[in-house]
Amino acid sequence: MTVIQELIGLFVDDGALAIAILGVVAFAALVAAAVPGMPLAAGAILVLGCPGVLLINILRASRS
């Protein structure tokens, strides 16, 4: 049980950040599937979204 918890802990430390990352990836995948003619659109979502959610999470953590 401890090992499983430790394994999950490798990927999830702050639940809000993990959910936000998965949200960005899901949105990018959705856009890639819905608009296959614009392959850069999904890339732009990833490039802006991932650093964006990190920055927001850091700012929240620093103020709490």
Added chain:
Amino acid sequence: MTVSLALIWPAITSAFLASLVEAVEALTIVLAVATVRGWRPAGLGAAAGLVLLVLIVVVLGPLLDIVPLRLLQLTIGILLLLFGMRWLRKAILRSAGVIPLHDEVAAFATETADLRRQSRQHETRLDWLAGLASFKAVLLEGLEVVFIVIAVGAGRGLLVPASAGAFAACLLVAGTGFVVHRPLARVPENTLKFAVGVMLSAFGVFWVGEGIDVAWPGEDLAIVGLMVLFLAVALGAVALARRPHLKVLQ
């Protein structure tokens, strides 16, 4: 499948640096066990952990060839994003003074105190407990190394260079630890975690993009641009999150 230098060097470097951090953490616990109960339980526990790690790699490794490449890239990309951004978040918060820095000397002291406390309660079972602590440290930190090697290497046939980077780091730490017999407290762990977090996050975005058919401008070179982007955001985040009173203290 062609592999460019733009991917090989980041793969080797990130596997080397990340493995360096993990190996230092494992070494601290193995040394603590050796200090309290001697090298026999520490060595046996560490060896058992290594054997189990090798078995995991041997059994699960060939399965990677069965998984379709796009699915592999997407899965690994997501896991890398979660793993890399978790490291980066912690490194940023530590650099900004929001949370304390990880201290190998303190970790060594805590582990040693725990083992001594257990020795008073379970004298007869202590060699087992000590060996188990060593085993768990090597297994868990080793799993992280295995994951990083697979994550940066499997998506583009870079398993060999990534493994070489990780192996070199583990050898370096084990050799240094064997010589100095002390926790490697002078390794700039947070700086390493910061750099590795930047690299793994960039790899994560890149692999997820490959997995969902994003045509990256510059192809493999895009990973360098992603690293620069994450580095800039991370440095900006440190500046924004830095607590004003800590500046005064410094």
